[in-house]
Amino acid sequence: MNRTIAEKDFKLSKKAMARKDWRKNWQIYLLFLPLAVYFIIFNYIPMVGILVAFEDYSVTKGFFGSPWVGFANFRVLFTGDEFLIALRNTACMAVLNLALGFLPPIILALLFSECHLKPYRRFTQIVSYMPNFVSAVVVCALVTEFFGMSGAITKILTAIGFQEQNWLANTQIPVFWLIYAFIGIWMGAGFGSVIYTAIISSVSGDLKEAAALDGANRWQRIRYVVLPALLPLCMMNLTLSVGTMFLAGWDKVLLLYMPKTYDVSDVLYTYTYRMAFGNSVNFGLSTASGLFQSIIGTTLLIVSNKINKKLTSYGLF
């Protein structure tokens, strides 16, 4: 009884606080309104489209007029001969991308922060950011050239003892996966370092100075002052990267793969693309695949957040 009264009082006080807050900050809430409307219109209402995954969708019949087929689209997706291969490639490439691609931006940011020659630092920063602004099509064209039979990287690899070949056509695991991870690092490391650089620059100089006075060398200052400051951001980025690792950047696979290398390069995205858009458009199948990948992504996001929270006490939510 007492507990119920206390809960009621708490609820009342919460309501009163909310009213008070509204009266005091209504302009701020009003400012938030367009953003809320934007998200509702462009992010939440389109979720009705998930229905398509359970329908034999026809553009003329629309979301609510197309025949309901239940899980038929998922059955087609999961029973395809190449589904398991695509799933394996997606998972392996995603893990490899994360494993190889997570640290370079941090290392680069640390290097930038420790470089005291300003013009050189600025130049290298700009050079490292630039690949991020090159379109995937151009990047893939460059990769095709560099890794082709007479490409520059092929020549280097041949010089150090590898067989001369078109590396993109190599069907050995993990050649294609490594090339793909390399592209991700080349494109994203520089730009990814921006946020870490910003955090490092916000670390108090007094702390570093105090550490130096206490006899800490440069490496120890990084280890005991800078890295602890970066840890929360690293954990947040890691959580987000794990959540989106199944979804991001597969357009490059589409541009680089070929039937010869399907066994090692086909991912869920490209597999679905062929299944849904190979001969003509199958909206149901593509939406089912998208939904499947979103569910995996969300699950990974929640799990990785929990693990992060448990291990480092930093979490997104």
Next chain:
Amino acid sequence: MKKRPSKFVTLLLCTVVLCCILSACGSGGADNDTSFTYVLSTGEQTHFYAEYEDNPAVQYWLSKEWDADEDGKGKKVSIDFITLPAGAESDNINTMLGTGEYPMILDVTYSSEKPVQLYEEGIALDITEYVEQYMPNYRAWMEAHPELGSRLTNMVNGERRYLGLYAVNDAPEQAWGGYCYRRDWIVKYGTNPETGAAFSGHWDGDNWIDDVVFPSGNTDPIYISDWEWMLDIFAKAIENLGITDGYALSIYYPGYLGTGDFMSGFGAPSSYYIDENGVCQGGFETENFRAYLECMNTWYANGWIDPQFDERASDMFYMVNTAATFAGKVGAWYGQLGTLGNAMDNSGGDTSNLTNGIVVAGAPQPINDIYGTDECKYQEPFAYYANSLISNCVVFTNKCEGMDLPTLFTAIDYLYEEDGGAMLKAYGLSAEQVEEFDCQWYRDRNLAEGTYTVGTDENGNTTYTVNPVLVNDQEGLESAAKLNRTIGLSQQKGRQYGYPESKQHWINMWMYYDNTGSIGNEITSQFTTEQQEVVEATNNYVNTYMNRTIPRFVNGDLDPTNDKDWGDYCATIVKYKPYEYCDFVNEILGN
């Protein structure tokens, strides 16, 4: 005093707005309304004109009056053309259909929904009544081609009905591409297979003359044995010239062309085709296809085929490794009309340039005389990539309801009239029409003499020689000057381009055999929704599997003569049930 005129103006403006809204609401059309909208799947280069209705041939057609009910009162038809943006045709059509904002006449070339499906959904109209009453020329073409005529109708509730109109030709259009080979290398590096004497060849003006003879005794490569002799010469030429990144033959990355081509000279293409009895078949696991693969496997092992052919997946079948081909490092390839003769010579007289003195000739699909069983040999090719007699289809949507359709169909029927609209579609305006229509657009482009001149050949047949201005143009003027994108009959018989004799001969080689085996869109567009779904799913699996497996038969990873390799391949193909497609097609063909 000041307020009165203001109120009056406001009232007036409101009335104007109301009238505009009401008139727009009424634009659904009255039965005497002859204003239509027509979505074209492809347009012309915008530097010729921004809107398709500015095409002089369209203007000429639409300037005419049509008396559908023969009451002596003619009416003009007005059509507002909408051209789909290149590369986003399908998306645009889906958006139109999804939002209900589709036109009255819709070209379904890029539509994911075909005429039957659009009819089932209540979008496409059944136009049988209008075709039968107002389109005698269209029906005349169907009667003249009884083997194809039935393909222009759809089965609806057990009856054949007209759900769309098709663009048709009276004869196959001239090929734009086919197999090309370096005739100059044969002259330079080959010898007469019978006498062992060296060959000679030279240009006589624009005409190439040589004394090349193939092992079969023909002056063109007709048999696979001719090709093997030729490819061997190319290999020697490449070796002599010190080319390290060249090869004798370029093939498409899956190792085959789904339309047939090389394979049909082995008796059956790998995919679907119509046999001599008019029955749809699938060649996936036939001994004919196996013989083809045995041939390719041998050629690859001989070092004749591009060693990286299966890595060129981003190339189109008629533009495989253009860098090497145009640099003069390839002996034979699938090429285009513009490369025949010496057009690829970019040496500027530099003898060290590999394109110096190049002579590109056209070859027919070869006949197998070496590989496989007797059933696979000496089969005349019958299925290859070529323009069909039937091309794009339009449907008339429910937006046409209540419009003056008799007048529209009468106007469209004119486009099927031989020596009438068929000439507009095939060529454009004649000199008389340019004069009559006072066409400045034509005059500005040196076409005052019209797009063609009429003559007679040695057999007394009428010929239509295309204006050289159009033949020499590389910008698409020929297409822009005629009614190329609409439906209608394109009159091809008697067409002459005035090419040099050798070039015309090589083009004729590309069309040496009748293409009777290809399955055109006019058939596949008749699939019902359920059939379409089955076909799509099957084709996805079959194509993916074949694109992965066939190159391995060519490059030696798998051996087509090995029963286990071949058996495994056949077992997998059969698992995908590819022959349901044949059942559907045979049902449409009435087999």
